[in-house]
Amino acid sequence: MNRIFSFFKFFLLTLPVVALLLAPSHLVAQATGGSLVGTIFDQSGAAVAGADVDIVNVATNVTARSKTGSSGEYRADNLIPGSYRVTAKASGFKSMSQTVDVLLSKTETLNLTLVPGAATEVIEVSGSAPLIDTTTPQLGTTYEVETLKSIPTAGAGTLGVINLSLLQAGVGSSGGLGAGTGPAVGGQRPRNNNFTIEGIDENDKGVTGPDLYVPNDAVQNFTILQNQFSAEFGHSSGGHLCVWPGAGHRLAEGVRLARRFHQRRTVHERSLRHEAGTLVEAQLLHQVHR
Numbered sequence: 001m002n003r004i005f006s007f008f009k010f011f012l013l014t015l016p017v018v019a020l021l022l023a024p025s026h027l028v029a030q031a032t033g034g035s036l037v038g039t040i041f042d043q044s045g046a047a048v049a050g051a052d053v054d055i056v057n058v059a060t061n062v063t064a065r066s067k068t069g070s071s072g073e074y075r076a077d078n079l080i081p082g083s084y085r086v087t088a089k090a091s092g093f094k095s096m097s098q099t100v101d102v103l104l105s106k107t108e109t110l111n112l113t114l115v116p117g118a119a120t121e122v123i124e125v126s127g128s129a130p131l132i133d134t135t136t137p138q139l140g141t142t143y144e145v146e147t148l149k150s151i152p153t154a155g156a157g158t159l160g161v162i163n164l165s166l167l168q169a170g171v172g173s174s175g176g177l178g179a180g181t182g183p184a185v186g187g188q189r190p191r192n193n194n195f196t197i198e199g200i201d202e203n204d205k206g207v208t209g210p211d212l213y214v215p216n217d218a219v220q221n222f223t224i225l226q227n228q229f230s231a232e233f234g235h236s237s238g239g240h241l242c243v244w245p246g247a248g249h250r251l252a253e254g255v256r257l258a259r260r261f262h263q264r265r266t267v268h269e270r271s272l273r274h275e276a277g278t279l280v281e282a283q284l285l286h287q288v289h290r
């Protein structure tokens with residue numbers, strides 16, 4: 001009798017944990033913003049270790065700070081898409097500064113070369129080549145606000161800027177075939193796509209498509225990742241389509257409110273599952289003691 005009671009007790013105590021692990025949740029960890037990486041060199045091509053790298057958002061003046069390691073490399077993640085002024089400083093070298101654009105869901109590489117001199121002197125670099133992602137094998141394209149306004153495709157239908165994904169090689173319309181809403185990426189069905197807003201899961205679990213549609217004039221960046229993207233960008237084998245609302249736009253508050261609603265709903269669902277598990281446990285224990 002004691003052995004049976006112990007088995008039931010163990011089963012009932014572990015059941016809520018297993019249910020939580022298997023249950024779907026809107027609170028899936030996602031990458032937000034973009035990343036910036038690079039290496040600081042001296043004029044001889046040697047890496048500069050211990051250099052201070054300040055990455056300042058031009059629009060908000062918010063600063064992300066990094067220090068190079070022994071190989072001269074630095075990294076900054078989860079940067080809000082926009083223009084940044086990157087300044088590298090090291091003892092015995094002039095400060096080097098360059099303005100770059102960080103794009104949504106992409107990793108940009110910016111290497112700087114320091115020249116000997118006083119650290120109080122600052123060298124401004126301008127007119128450099130566009131940054132490319134040399135750290136990951138993922139294929140993707142980012143459309144910024146000016147492009148979004150100038151391409152008529154972005155205004156067609158309820159999908160809005162998501163229609164721009166049709167301009168990429170390997171992306172086509174589903175032709176009304178297959179479950180889900182949105183484009184067919186790499187031959188996959190639309191239901192295999194992953195949609196996010198500011199890196200937060202916004203997949204409609206009913207029809208497999210976007211849960212929220214962001215008005216075109218409220219979008220600052222739209223990114224589509226087609227393949228080889230890392231697990232941080234989602235759980236799907238199709239495309240990763242991410243929208244970033246413009247800074248200061250009222251829609252951003254709406255997105256936060258919607259996110260808060262989903263979070264509260266998830267917490268409420270977990271609370272109900274816990275209460276249900278407790279009730280079942282009490283009923284089974286009552287049956288055992290009878």
